[in-house]
Amino acid sequence: MxxxxxxxxxxxxxxxxxxxxxxxxxxxxxxxxxxxxxxxxxxxxxxxxxxxxxxxxxxxxxxxxxxxxxxxxxxxxxxxxxxxxxxxxxxxxxxxxxxxxxxxxxxxxxxxxxxxxxxxxxxxxxxxxxxxxxxxxxxxxxxxxxxxxxxxxxxxxxxxxxxxxxxxxxxxxxxxxxxxxxDRARAGEHEAEVRALRAQISPHFIYNSLASIASFVRTDPERARELLQEFADFTRYSFRRDGDFTTLAEELRSIEQYLELARARFGPRLRVTLRVAPEVLPVTLPFLCLQPLVENALKHGLEETVERSTVTIAAEDEGTEARVVVEDNGVGMEPERLRAILRGTAGPATGIGLSNVDRRLRQVYGDAYGLVIETGVGAGTKITVRVPKFRPGVQAPPP
Missing domain, CATH: 3.30.450.40 (GAF domain)
Incomplete structure (x- = not known):
């Protein structure tokens, strides 16, 4: 039969x-x-x-x-x-x-x-x-x-x-x-969003970084050489083409390079505190999902005020998840403006990084893993990212 x-x-x-x-x-x-x-x-x-x-x-x-x-x-x-x-x-x-x-x-x-x-x-x-x-x-x-x-x-x-x-x-x-x-449509959308983040990085950050490096060429050539190497490593990582995911260790290393270039520009006005639990360093997460949060902290902490800014980055182990917090003591924002940024209705050049990261986290892990943002006018901003330590299909490319 x-x-x-x-x-x-x-x-x-x-x-x-x-x-x-x-x-x-x-x-x-x-x-x-x-x-x-x-x-x-x-x-x-x-x-x-x-x-x-x-x-x-x-x-x-x-x-x-x-x-x-x-x-x-x-x-x-x-x-x-x-x-x-x-x-x-x-x-x-x-x-x-x-x-x-x-x-x-x-x-x-x-x-x-x-x-x-x-x-x-x-x-x-x-x-x-x-x-x-x-x-x-x-x-x-x-x-x-x-x-x-x-x-x-x-x-x-x-x-x-x-x-x-x-x-x-x-x-x-x-x-x-x-x-x-x-699946192909989602992959294309994800690639477009990463391109948008890269485009956001390139215009003002590259110009400011090169200007800072140039300022050290005569006064401190060794410092200029170190900053140029940091700049090369940062841009190589940010514009890489292999894979949609990375490890927390690689993302934090890129952020350290970004902050080193920022210190060259802002000097003692910028103070950074970094606390990382070693056990979360191998955790996989979407490529370029933390750097925009740090850039947002600098923007609201230094570029919009003349006072000293403190940026704190903490990565902690929470059992089956890793928790990353990026916090600044900057000017903060009104809750309604924050909601408009996350909805993507705050304007073509406003909050691209935050809405982009929030959307990608939700696409990969589900709505429960969107950005958690605490802010208020004059109260600084605290952004929390949670990612599962393991999720099928989420894998960083080999180093």
């Missing part, structure tokens, strides 16, 4: 069981029915599990290797001699099974604009004993477009049962392609 036939019997058995329960049969009879249908239930779980395994590779997108893995799992489930996946622009992407001499014949049926409905097409063949004479073409629809076509190859025109099973399988594959598109 083919897997397709088993799946049909399973659905029928489950329907009978559900009907018996609805009609009020006793618990003893339901248990007897469940025991009698045990094989069918197990077969149903097998069918569902196999369908999930077949669709899973397409979460990475539609490519020859992912299509091959999907087809190998799906063909035995449908019980057909061959199965193919094709794309509108590239013809037959993968062929699994026998009778591959029909490949060009099948590709000819797929030329032109892809159709959004299931259709059966004949595949005439002169070879005796060839098990393929028909192809059932089922579109994989994502959104309003046909991303690919599932071709189920059979000896005779497909039955209604096979057609329905193939359409259900195609819908399951299309769901994974939709998720793959969503």
């Amino acid at each position: 083919t897997a397709l036939a088993v799946a049909v019997l399973v659905l029928a058995a489950l329907a009978v069981f559900a009907l018996g329960a609805a009609l009020g049969h006793g618990a003893a009879r339901r248990q007897r029915e469940y025991a009698a249908d045990g094989d069918a239930v197990r077969a149903a779980f097998h069918v569902l599990h196999t369908a999930s395994l077949a669709a899973a590779p397409l979460r990475s997108g539609l490519a020859p290797d992912t299509a091959r893995k999907a087809a190998r799992r799906l063909r035995p489930l449908l019980g057909t001699p061959a199965l193919a996946l094709a794309v509108p622009s590239g013809g037959v992407l993968v062929w699994d099974g026998t009778a591959e001499h029909h490949r060009d014949q099948l590709a000819a049926h797929l030329t032109g604009a892809p159709t959004a409905r299931t259709r059966a097409v004949p595949l005439p063949c002169d070879e005796d004993g060839c098990p393929v004479r028909w192809a059932l073409l089922v579109p994989l629809t994502t959104g309003a477009t046909t991303a690919a076509t599932l071709a189920v190859l059979t000896a005779a025109e497909a039955t209604t049962t096979l057609a329905r099973a193939a359409e259900e399988a195609a819908r399951r594959l299309a769901v994974e392609l939709d998720l793959a598109d969503l």
